[in-house]
Structure formats: structure tokens, C-alpha cells
Amino acid sequence: MNARDFSARVPPGGYQWWYVDAMSDDGRYGLTIIAFIGSVFSPYYAAARRRAPGAADPQDFCSVNVALYGDCRRWAMTERGVGALRRSARELAIGPSRLHWDGDMLVIDLDEITTPMPQRLRGQVRVQSPVLSRNAFALDAEGRHLWSPIAPCARVSVQLDQPSLNWQGDGYLDSNAGETSLEEAFVRWHWSRASLHGGDTAVLYDVTRRDASSASLALRFDADGGFSTFEPPPEQVLPTTMWRVGRATRSEHASPQAQTLEDTPFYARSMVRTQLLGESVGSMHESLDLDRFRSRWVQTLLPFRMPRRSGTRVRAAL
Incomplete structure (x- = not known):
């Protein structure tokens, strides 16, 4: 799997995403960006898979999710159909936003509208790393769901016009790809990455599979x-969020101390102060509850958070 290739085939009912996170050097700001083909958290894609198992076109359910943390919080995730998708090996455009490779640097041009308060989110993010990895790790026993840490030790520069932000910091780039939906393969997972002294990065990934293995x-x-x-340290339970999403890490x-950045009915993102490899580190952390995600009440709520723009109307009814 060449996770840098934006043109790779995504099978019906499957997905691929590219994920970036970063925290500013002064600790005031943070961001995550996720570009989806076959948006795994889309209620519209979930409904399409139920109507046509194994036949739903992931290219008709694409989005760029942007979250800004700190003094200037913003959140955007507009889903778009296949007519808004343009891609080649080195470029991925979803609506007005675009990712492309400039040599070994990933350049992300953002042009999105935030929710729930509509505001423009526009500017550029650059992800640089001295080396790009081709390693891929299977998250399931069959090897149908792969995680590729493309640039685990990256530097990120953020230059946004709207809102006006300009900062740099340590960052991270990876990709996930799968042949089926996440909720079909997994019950939950906890993931985190931490920048270590000396420039290394530690990543923890704990998954509970649908077949009860882990x-x-x-x-x-x-x-x-x-x-x-390295030997994972003991699991430590973190406080649940306001939406009662269970969180855990290894420390x-x-x-460990957790600061919640995003709190949703099925997903939580946090900054966690923990101890790894003998160091006190701040970790970007996520917890995902896929039983919650596929529940009827969560699927009913999601369209209000994730609007869809498409020439073809796609129902999100259960």
C-alpha cells in the first residue's frame, strides 16, 4: 500500500483517509485535518451501505474535516458527492479544498465553511518531514484495515487567512484504508501520538475488534x-466525556491528565499528559466508540453536524 498515492482504488463500501494533527510550539493552538474518500463517519454513507451492501460508491461520500483548537476554535465538515472529487497520484481535491504533494511536502489548501455557525475557514497548511514512511500495519486479523504512519515525525506550518492564524509546531501525518466499514470490523479504539525529546514520536493504538479479539x-x-x-505500559482509564464516551490510554x-478538545456522542479527542518511555509527554489522543456511532439516535443527529452538498440527493434515513 502506497498511502501517498491519492489515486489508489477504494473498494465499494470501503474508505481511505489522510489525517494530520499538530500543536503550536507555544502550546496555544492545535489542529486536525482529515480528508476522507468514503467518509467513515457519514450518516449518508452508512445509509447507502445498508441499502446496497458491498456496492456503495465511496467516492460519492467525501469530505475534508478541519478542527482548530485553542484561542480560535473552528470546526468544519461538509460532505460532497463524486462530482466534487478530483484526484490523481499526487493531488486530491474535494470541493474547494485541495491536498497535493510538492516534492515530499504535503500542501493543504483549505476553503471550508464551519458549523454550527457558518464562517469561512481558508488558508494553507504545510506538512514537512525529513523521511516519508511506506510502512503499513494491519489493524484486523485479515489485513483488510490498514494504518500507514506516513510522517510520524513532522513539522507543520499553518498560515490561515480566515481566521487569521500563523504558527508552527510538531505534527503528524498518517493514512487509514479499509475494505469494509469501521463499525463492521471494530467495536472501539484508543489511539494517541506523542512527540518525545530528541525528535522521536511514540504511537499507541489499542483496538477492540468486532470478533471480540483485540x-x-x-x-x-x-x-x-x-x-x-516497545512494551505497552499499563492501561489507564481516563474520565468519560460529557457524552459519556469511554476513554483510556497507556501510561x-x-x-494521566486529559483535556478534552472534541466531545461528540461517539468520538472524543483530547490532549493527554502522560508518562511514556521515561518521559513526561503531551499526547494527541482519540477514543472512538463504534457501537455508539451505529446506534439509531446518533445516526439521526449526525446530519445536523455534517451537512451534505451534492447534485444528487442522498437520504440518511435508517
């Missing part, structure tokens, strides 16, 4: 493109 990855990446495994310290 997997735990604990990896240390260096700036030269190498990686090693050598018994009481």
Missing part, C-alpha cells in the same frame, strides 16, 4: 524513518 501497537518512530516496538504514571 490488538495493541506501541511503536517508536525516529526522524530517519526507522521504528521499533507509566497512574494518573
